Amino acid sequence: MSTRPTLAVFKFASCDGCQLSLLDAEDELLAVAGAVDIAFFPEASSRMLPGPYDIALVEGSITTSHDAERIQEVRKQSRFLMTIGACATAGGIQALRNWGDTAEFLQAVYARPEYISTLATSTAIADHVTVDFELRGCPINHHQLVEVLSSLIAGRRPRTPTHSVCLDCKRRGTVCVTVAQGIPCLGPVTQAGCGAICPAYDRGCYGCYGPVKQCNSESLGDHFIATGSTPGELVPLFRNFNGYAPEFRAESDRLARRAEGV
Amino acid sequence: MSVPDPLLVEELSTSPFAAGWPHRIVSEVVPISRQVLYPAGSIIFEQNAVNRDLFLICSGLVGLDMRVPARGNVRILTLAGGELLAWSALLGDGQMTATATALEPVRAIAIDGSRLSDLCQHRPDIGFHVMTRLAESLSHRLTATRLQLLDLYSHTTPHVLTFGAREH
Amino acid sequence: MSTSAATELFLAKPHLQQLLNALSARGYCIIGPTIDQSAIVYAEIRTVDELPQGWTDQQEPATYRLVRREDNAWFGYAVGPHSWKRYLFPPFATVAVADRTAAGWQMSTPHEPVPKYAFLGVRACELAAIKIQDKVFLEGAYVDPIYRARREQAFVIAVNCTSAGANCFCTSMNTGPRCTTGFDLALTELPDAFLVEVGSDSGGEVLAELQTRVADVEEQAAAERARQQAVSQITKRLDTTDIRNLLLTNLEHPRWAEVATRCLSCTNCTMVCPTCFCASVNEVSDLQGDHVERQRQWDSCFNLDFSYMNGGHIRNDIRSRYRQWMTHKLASWIDQFGSSGCVGCGRCITWCPVGIDLTEEVAAIRGETP
Amino acid sequence: MNSSPVTAPARPPVPENPWLSHTVRIEQIVPEIAEVATYELAFVDSTIAATYQFQPGQFNMLYLPGVGEVAISISADPRSRERWAHTIRVAGSVTQSLARLQPGATLGLRGPYGNPWPVAACEGRDVILVAGGIGLAPLRPVIYELLANRNRYRKVTVLVGARTPEGLLYPGQYADWKAAGIDLQTTVDRASPGWLGNVGVVPQLLDRMALPAPQETVLLVCGPEVMMHFTVKSAQRRGVPVENIWLSSERNMQCAVRLCGHCQLGPTFVCKDGPVYRFDQIAPFLKVEGL
Amino acid sequence: MTEARTIRVEAISRVEGEGALHIRLQDGQLAEVQLNIYEPPRLFEALLRGRALEEVPDITARICGICPVAYQMTAVHALEAALGVSISPEIRRLRRLLYCGEWIESHALHIHLLHAPDFLGYDSGLDMAADFPQEVNRGLQLKKHGNRLLEVLGGRAIHPINIAVGGFYRAPRREELAALIPDFEWGLQAAIETARWVATFTFPDFTPPYEMVALVHPDEYPFNAGDLKSTDGRTVKMEDYEREFEEVHVAHSTALQSVRTAGRTSYFVGPLARINLARAQLSPTALRLADELGLEQPCCNPYKSIIARALEVVHVYEEALDILRDYQSFRPSRIGYQYRAGAGSWATEAPRGLIFHRYSVDEHGKVVTAKIVPPTSQNQLQIENDLSTMLPSILHEPDDQVALKCEKLIRSYDPCISCSTHFLKIHREEIPCRPPGV
Structure with a gap:
């Protein structure tokens, strides 16, 4: 049905765990897949439709200059951009490099660090583009993800608990x-x-x-x-x-x- | 100087401006005051023009408009019976900061600003009473303006998503 | 024979199991103190072996430690992290359901079986707390059906404190340590026995099935000494003199800002408080949205969203939230329900992760401490 | 012709489950001003309709399953027997979702709740109603009541303030109200082209009013808290005694039956002790930021 | 004049993480095949340095959201080796159970949602669900069982929190695990059906000569103990892993690849390697089923990994049921240890194949160095070699068909690119890594 909102899932520097959370919503997965039009979700489907998308889920942090450009394009293509997880929301564990010496980190990991293209920092999506909603977690909770998607499908603004x-x-x-x-x-x-x-x-x-x-x-x-x-x-x-x-x-x-x- | 109009004396002494003043003070102000009438739609004074009278509105509604580039005349306030108009005639150089228009037939007492100013200068007791009332009036006006600034009735429209809206 | 109206009966210690058996036979789920997660918690128990025999709790602000006692007392501890409200006012409950039908939404009350609880080991301060929650949930214009159903069925076995914790201040709140009312049975623990007091007809009926005898004078005196020991161990004080006006006329006291630098606004004090009753209702629905359950869950005035209204938060800083909690608990509660909301159990002091002590905060507002 | 005054109805029997809503159907949706519409609701179960009564100033909890519940003042004529009007502004999730419904849709309703306006205290007195923005909605039942028994009250004045002329609620009813003997004045914070009326905040209208008998004047105020504060100050300056001043307050409302703790305002619960308060009862607490 | 043709798959779908495939042909001949991993580097091995060793299982879990347990298991074993900690049999059993959970969820996901669509002609498992609702729902149920087991034992399915150096932060209560038994009994039967179902698929005739490597233990199916065995007959002790295998830069490749040190040859890890090397250790039902389905011994058709995966699901259900039925809670759930300077290495079997970790720690319990070799790193050269083998026979087909066939081959390895801790796109320009002010 054409009235179904289109959903896209984008990945930046991350472990995939947050987008996997969607597939981990076993009981609701097929219902979600019926309620939205999954237009771009490479981890789950070979069908990759061009934008624009109604809902974009963005996983991962920005760690390369290429990704810094790519997120701008994702933003342009997305009506409602929601970050999923700690990497996208706060830079993730890889943001530890922000306190260190990334060149030295590269040397520690790679024999030929000069071949590696990376930024010195790992930053949140919101540091680069406007984010409409942030879903927290490392990883996110799939119940929360389904709840947020349901609220978006129903056309209401998602709310997640903000208590401790x-x-x-x-x-x-x-x-x-x-x-x-x-x-x-x-x-x-x-x-x-x-x-x-x-x-x-x-x-x-x-x-x-x-x-x-x-x-x-x-x-x-x-x-x-x-x-x-x-x-x-x-x-x-x-x-x-x-x-x-x-x-x-x-x-x-x-x-x-x-x-x-x- | 003409004989004081008894109606004017009555009007002035019962107005919020002069209410409670000793008679001697009212009687000093009466000679420099006069009754004025403005038909609906008439302009009482124009923005930037010089006006030497302080107006005490007795009845009718007065609109204060300011010219804003690209927006034209914007009505910022309306004043009605009991309120003061054109205080710059007394405190400033007489150049008006807004245009005053009678929105209804307006009856007012006009007090000669420069003579009132002289009176206040030479008679501290009169000065005290006049300035106190003027300050009260300005204080109310300032509070009202602040409330206007707060834009109390505005609210941010929540982010509404319209796709896939379903009937309940 | 004691001059007291209540006759105390002697129950040999091992025979407490008979009480548990009698209650089980009557279909009660017995909730009592037991050791779990490094603490004495309230959970379902079946035998007296599950009681924290020989254990006690050492409490300080922000500290609770389970330690061995020198004796083998079964109820030789103060109060733990749990309170009975968990069972009477459960943290999660479905208050209503809605189903979409051809004729539109149909709302109904869920009919879940009501657990029939017997509470073993209710302290005097906890009896007072239950009484306070009774006022909240049962004595207003509207009655909470979930609380009522559980409360009406509950069988309460109080146990008098024979020792006190460092954060106990029930004597200041006039709630203990002696259990005087609100129980079916009340026990006082002696080294080898319990002296049992009957507080209700059903308590008497159950007790009649056990092997008891009338306690002799010496035993009664020993029980009184044991109870007195708890009184003498209480060192913490809260001065309640005119406390309602003290707090409500000091709403802009600088101490609120000071405590806000320490308070985490984490909700722990409200959650462990046996009288705090705030809750919110959430919609839980299937993805189609055709079946919706309204789930009530514990909430707290320390949550930012608790006061959310029209896009803003009324209590938008920790200062105003701490002030709300403490003034409500100790002052405005009196306006609302005719008594303080505090029973002096000290849980909010022990379980505050940074050890904020409300008795100290009150003293500070009184100007008694720097 | 007078109809009988609204007397306090016998308190409806306390429901077994205070959270349980009745099903109501949207009979009509009347668009009022931008983002505000009046929903005429009718009970599906006619036996409930037959016994349902409310007093001016009370509110209902409207429930959209799956979305949530929201407290909405009843803006209907208290003599309504078939349809109950609720004037609703889009502000949150529930009202957003409500805004998408069409007549025929069903939702839940429970109520009425809260303290009403002191209609009895207005008898034989001058009555001034001051409303700001959507605040006119909870006062409208009072207007209906005053009009139904106009001769029981002395001078009745309604002062209405809004952000803009387009924000003045129920403009279509003003002429009728005036014709029925109400002095109705409006003012706006921001004039639009063509607006010939008052510009300025609503307390100024009160400042200008002649108050011949302030001791015998009752003031009912509903609007944003700051607006109410200055209106009350103005009235006090003019000699209206605090015990004659009433206002309607608002807090996060969840249970509406004094069981959830959310709506506390000082020592009171807005759902039970409000939303209508006599000013002196909460005056000390309105001053405190973040209470 | 020469004619160049380039086939690119810009984003390989239905794999975890992001990778691309570049095939360059010169005059109709295959010139270069590159599995190009553009997963951004996250520098785990560097950022682990100086962290408390207790944090290692939590941090390394974040390398991969699909198989976090594999990282946690390998890390805790390697650190225990460094500290000289011996775990109790109870802890060991629980760790096997935890791995069962991960294998179930990972395999069920791959079989039903990622791999089966290739055989049946769908873009995704979700699309396939319209025509195969029963199979897809069964797959989701199996996956859910795996996740529920991880939740009970690990606290949550992705990035479990209960895995500690020395054991578990808390041993589950008996009832918590016993509650899973009915689901697992159902799941065992469902897993058998799944295996029978995938065996009916049509498999391309493609059987290159492989050296397969897996962890082999005399008494148990490969999980987290044993020696590394190769189909060439050699056995390597875990501690000698780095002598026998190394990660290298290959001139034509864009990524680090793990190879046999001797000869720098590729090797094959994963379910098919495990079944080939440890078929005898399969659970009775799984073994019977392998025979019933006629799985060759050895089987060198990478596409048949889906059968191997399905058989492993049967195996782990059966093994998990054994553990669940016998389980009693125990203390201590975690073996204590003293800090000491030292190094330890370990290998375990992630769902998609061998994974290796080595750590050195100091006397304060801080990590000094870390080395992590994920399964996909070990398979990558093999994948490229497979592509090189297959491509000449299909080059006459249109680009999109070539690309699709390559993708299918890649997917049969269940590559997990997110966990490619150091798979990267290399470009030959030096980019200054230090911005101003850092």
Whole structure:
């Protein structure tokens, strides 16, 4: 039916896990495929139709100059551009290079680094083009993805929970690992969406869904230091899959300065 | 100087501008005031023109328009009975910042601005009363303008997607 | 014989299992304290072996540690991360369903089986909390059907505290530590026995099936000493003098901004609070949207979206959200429900990840601490 | 001819499940102003229609399954027996989706909820209604009521403010209201070409009004919070006692039955203690930012 | 005058990650075949340095969203080797179970949504669903079982969070795993049907001589223990992997490729290699089914990987059921260890083939160096060689047909390009990598 919105999935520097989440929505996949016209989704289909597209899902971060140009074209072709996952939303784990020396990184990995074309930074899609909606997660949650797609198909603006992971822990009856076991956990400053998995498995949250709105990372960092962590140990806690999200970046930089005694 | 018009005295002393003033002060202002009438549609003064009168509107609606390049005359405010008009006649050099138009038949008291100014200068007691009322009037006007600036009724239209809309 | 109206009966410790058996036989799902996830939580139990025998909890602001007791007390702990509201006011519940039919939307009430709970080990502060939630859910113009159904069926076995945690302040809130009302049975633990008090007819009926005898004077005195020990261990205080006006006339106190530099707005205090009742309703639908369930879930005034309205947030900073929570709990609750919303259990202090202590915050607003 | 006044109906029996909506059908959609339309709703179940009553100022929860629920004031004549009007502005998910519906579509409705306007307190007094923008909708039932029993009230003034002339709600009814003895004045913040009326904010209209008996004047205000604040200030300056000033407030509303905690305003719940408040009851809390 | 013809597949579809194929012909003769991987480099091996070794399973999982468990399993084993940690039999069994989950979801995805459409003539599994609803739905159900198992055991299906150096952060409760048994009993039967279904496909007659390599263990089907065995008869110990295999730049290629050190020859890894080398270790049902379906021993037709994959699904269902039925929760779920400086390497079998990791760590538990060789890196030269072998026989066909046939061949390897940690497009210009201010 021609009234079905067209869907396109684009990949930049990423692991494919977020777009795989769509295929992982086993129960809803065929319904989704019936509700939208999948026009461009190379991972799932050899049929690749040209744009424009109604809904574009963009996975991955911008790490090459070619991709920096390609995202502009994707934006032009897309009515509603939604980023999926931590790479597209915050630069991903590969944004660790943003604190390092990319040339040296290349040397460490490749015998002939001079052949490699890459930018020195890994940046979020929103640093390059206007993004209409960001779906967080490393990886995204396929229930959330289906919910967001449903809302777009129904023509309403998607809304995903903006509360902290703690709320979900408490709803599911998980005992706080920080309070009961002294494990540093990013739950209080991390946006919910994963279902609060890690504390339910006896480990601290490591921030897959990025900073919750108005998060108070500084207070949490100070508390961990007051209870025995060193600033240096805490830097990687904030500096991982969403480490380049502004709030976590600021906190890891602050801790790094403290670790260096600045 | 003519004999004070008893109606004018009555009108002035019951107006919000002079309400509560001692009689001696009202009687000082009456001689420099006069009743004026403007038919609907007439222009009371023009933007940038010099006007020497401070108007105290008794009845009728006055529109204040400002010329905006490419937009023409924009009505920024309407004033009605009890409100002051053309305060630049007293505080400024008499050059009007807006055009005032009588939107309905307007009856007003016009007070000679330069003589009122002289009076205020030489008679601090009169000056105090006049300036207090003027300041109150300006303060209300400023508050109202701020509220207008806040654009309280505006709201951002939510991002609406129109494709595939389904009936419930 | 004690002069107290309530006769206490002696139940040998191992015979507590008889109580569990009697309740199981009556179809109750018994929820009691047990060790899981490095804490004493409330979960379904079948035998007394699942009780935290010989364990206690050490609590401080932002710290909870399970530690061995020197004795083998079965109820020798304060309160844990869970509260009974999880069972009476479940974190998720379907409040209504809607189905698209040829005649349009049809709305109906889901009919799910109502669990029949017996709560074992309810502390005095928790009895008070249940009473407060009763006021919220049962005593207004509208009654919450989910809470009511569960509450009406619940069998409550209170256990008097014989020790107290460092964050307990029930004595300030006049909610404990002695269990006085709101239970079917109340126990006081002695080294080898429980003294049992009957609080209701159904409590009496169940107790009649167990091997008990009337406690002697010495046993009653021992129980009283044990209960008194809890009183004497409570060190934390909250001065409630005129607290409603204190807080509602200090809405612009600089302390709110100060606490906001520490508060994470993470919702933990509200979630562990046994009286907090905020919830929101979500639409859960199939992709076709033909069958929709309205799911109520716990929510918190610490969430930014909680006050979302017309594209903005009324409480748009942590300061205003912390203020909302504390003034509601300790002050405006009194206007709304005729009592404080705080029972002095100390959970919000223990389970705040950064250890914010509301008794200290109140003291600061009183000007008692720097 | 007078009809009987709206008396407080016997409180409807408390429903077993307060979240359960009744099915209503959209009978008619009347476009009002940009992004605002009035939905005439009728109960599918006639027994509910027969017992349903509301008082001016109360609201209903309108429910679109799968989308959500939203609190909407009833803007109908309180004597309605077949159709109940709700004037709705597109503002969020639910209202967006509502805007796409056509007559015949069904949705859920539960209510009425909340405190009504103090119609009884208006009797024998001068009554001033001040509305800003969509705020006229919750006041319209009061106007119907005042008109139905016009001789019970002294001078009735309705002051309506809007952003632009095009934003003035229910313009088609103004002539009728005026003809029935209401002094209706309008003002806009921004004039459009051809607008000959007042320009300025609505409290200015109140400033200009003669208030012969401020002690015997009742003021009912509904609009954006800031507009209400300045209107109330103006009225107080003119000597209207605080106990005669009423306003309708708004907060995030979810359950509407005082069970979910969302709509607290100071020590009150807007769904139960509001939306209509006597000014002095919430005055201290309206001043506090972020309460 | 010479005539040049170039065939390009700009984006190979139905593979994970992004790659292109460039075929250049000169005077009708095949001049060059390039599997061009334009997946941007993410520099995992560099950014792992200095991180706590406990983070390695979390970070390396992010190399690939399709087979994160393979990275996690290989990483934890390699780090345990470096630390001298021996895991308990319970942990080992749970790790096998975890791998079962990943194999099920990955294989079910590839068989039904990515590969089968090639045999039946569809653009995608979703399109195929219109005509083969039962088969596609069955595939989705199988995939879902795999994912549910990963969720229970790993916390979530993509990038599981429960995998720790030394074991698991938490051992699941008995009931959590037991709840999966009914689904898995159904799934075993469904997997058998799938195997019978894919065996009915028509396979091109294409059987190049291969050296196949897989991990072989005397008592179990290849997962995460054993020695590397080759169809040429040689056996290589895991710790000698880097002596026998190396990653090289090949002059005509655009990517790093893993080759046999001796002779720099290609080798073949993945399901077909495993079945050929460890057929005897297949579960009883899978083994019977292999015979019933008449799978050759050895089978050197890469297209028949789909049968091998389907048989492996049967195997892992059966193995998973054994583990699920016997499971009791246990403590400790994680073996403790002391930090020490050292190095460790390990290889496991990802769904699509052999994967190798080596780490060195310091006495503070920080990673000093990391080396990761993903399965696709090991197959890449083989894929190019296959294409070179096949192309001369089809060059007379139109470009789009040539391209399609090449894509089908590539897809039979289930290449996972996202996990090509260092597969890249190389261009011969130096781009300064350091921007101002960094």
